[in-house]
Amino acid sequence: FSYFSPGPAKIPDEVLSGLQEDLLQYKDTHISILEVSHRSKEFTNIIEACEKVVRKLLKVPDNYRMLFMQGGATGQFAAVPLNLLARTGKADYIITGTWSEKAAKEASKFGEVRQVKLDNTEPCKGDKFSPFNDTEASYVYYCSNETVHGVEIQAIPKVPAGVPIVCDMSSNFFTRPVDVAKFGMIYGGAQKNIGTPGTTLVIVREDLLGSPLPSCPAILDYTLLDKNKSVYNTPATFPTHVMKEVLEWVSRHGGVEEMERRCIQKSSLLYSIIDQSNSFYSTQVHPTKRSRVNVVFRVGAGGGNEATEKKFVDEAMQQGLLSLKGHRSVGGIRASLYNAITLDDTRRLAHFMETFLKENYS
Ligand code: PLP
Numbered sequence: 001f002s003y004f005s006p007g008p009a010k011i012p013d014e015v016l017s018g019l020q021e022d023l024l025q026y027k028d029t030h031i032s033i034l035e036v037s038h039r040s041k042e043f044t045n046i047i048e049a050c051e052k053v054v055r056k057l058l059k060v061p062d063n064y065r066m067l068f069m070q071g072g073a074t075g076q077f078a079a080v081p082l083n084l085l086a087r088t089g090k091a092d093y094i095i096t097g098t099w100s101e102k103a104a105k106e107a108s109k110f111g112e113v114r115q116v117k118l119d120n121t122e123p124c125k126g127d128k129f130s131p132f133n134d135t136e137a138s139y140v141y142y143c144s145n146e147t148v149h150g151v152e153i154q155a156i157p158k159v160p161a162g163v164p165i166v167c168d169m170s171s172n173f174f175t176r177p178v179d180v181a182k183f184g185m186i187y188g189g190a191q192k193n194i195g196t197p198g199t200t201l202v203i204v205r206e207d208l209l210g211s212p213l214p215s216c217p218a219i220l221d222y223t224l225l226d227k228n229k230s231v232y233n234t235p236a237t238f239p240t241h242v243m244k245e246v247l248e249w250v251s252r253h254g255g256v257e258e259m260e261r262r263c264i265q266k267s268s269l270l271y272s273i274i275d276q277s278n279s280f281y282s283t284q285v286h287p288t289k290r291s292r293v294n295v296v297f298r299v300g301a302g303g304g305n306e307a308t309e310k311k312f313v314d315e316a317m318q319q320g321l322l323s324l325k326g327h328r329s330v331g332g333i334r335a336s337l338y339n340a341i342t343l344d345d346t347r348r349l350a351h352f353m354e355t356f357l358k359e360n361y362s
Contacts, residue, residue: 002345005323006147006294007171007192010340015245022241033241038234046237047230050244057247057256060180060203067202067222068230068240073099073170073189075220076200077106080166082216083223084185084208085111085138092137094118096153097146098329099168107141110213120151124288132159139164139184145172147192148327150296150334151289156182164208172293173201174250175339176260184208190239193293193338195246198239250339259339263292266337266346270295273353280361281353298332299356309333312356321349 003010011019019033026033029042036042051066060066069075080103085091093104095117107113114132132140140159144167145152152172156179159165164184173188180186185204191197202222209223218224218232225232250259271290274281274297282304283290283297298304299312309332313325326332335349 001320001322002341002348003322004335004337004341004345004349006327006334006336007189007338008197009192009336009338011196011242011246012249012340015242015249018245019242034238036237038231038237043231043237043240046241046244047235050240050247053244053247053251054201054203057174057251058178058180058203063206064180064203065206065209065222065226066230067204067225068235068243069200069202069220069225070198070236071220072197072200073168073187074102074106076168076187076202077103078110079202079216079220079222080139080141080185080187081107081110081213082220083212084164084166086211086213087138088136090114090137092116092132092140094140094142094157096120096143096151097149098327099146099148099170100141100143103141103143103168110215111138120149120285120289123286124153124155135160135163137163139166141166141168143168143170145169145291145293147171147294147336148296148330148334149285150283150291150294151285152291152293153289164205171336171338172291174247174256174259175263175293177256190243192336193246193340194250195243196239198236199243201243246339260292262339262343263337266341266343267292267295269346269350270335270337270353273350273357277357278361280357293337295335295337296326296330296332301361304332306331308360311360315356316349316352319348319352321352324349 022033026036090112091107092114095101095115104113104115140163166185167183169186170188171192174193187202190199204222209226212221281297300308316324324333326334
């Protein structure tokens, strides 16, 4: 079987088999990893090792702190303004799809939010796509990969000096190198490329700590969590362990540079079938913004039709190609090609797409 879920997503087989052992007994503790105390030396070692591998993979500069938080990426939609809005009370949001839109909506509960919506059928304008040219915003926010719409923003927005950029990288975290120094903060939920739901990785520049809004709850307070090394309260111990294991797997397999090469190879395979299908397969996303990790498309002449798409999903499932149905808000098909999806998985899907095209194109 090949599992193309958008998240919770496939975990590399090599990691899964190690986890089976840890679930029965973790190292020489005589207890399961699920039972290990968050105050124990074993968990301290896990969180420190996880931080170490993150720093190595993304070459994180020393003036950035790492937080392991709960509440998912959605928790960050509130945490970001609660921690970073104090300077001016205003923030700018670049809207490219569902997730940036939800983040902007949440932020507007805490301050003044300016929004600009980008047209995903238009080409990406290099790094000049941020229309805000003043320093009124406490930060500029965007989402580097819109999981629902299959839109990936390759460039980092150009913003006025001194305005930090905040980025939701949930669905393309660790699928490519990132110049962390260009950001004030980046974050991502674990359940796509780096593990299982329950923990969210936040990497924040240290000068942005120290000024949460007075109403910021303790559980979302970056400054408090940083002071307590992410164990202010009981953290998501097992998901943190899984994250460490998955990231060490990424490191063993060539790091984020190799993950990027694989993502380009896998997604190009599917996009080339889409482009050569005489519009039987179609996508509205401009080629410069096509996601390398969530390939979203319609099936059927004239922009797709639901009956043909249902047939596609059903027949794919019979062949062991699972979880290809698009998000309910946009319909169609979505193939998520996160790091644990192999080239062989992708080739099987490509082969199925070619056969389905031959059998159903009229
Ligand atoms: N941001 C992006 C880009 C996502 O893909 C998702 C979930 O799919 C979220 C945020 C929300 O994440 P969570 O369900 O962990 O709150």
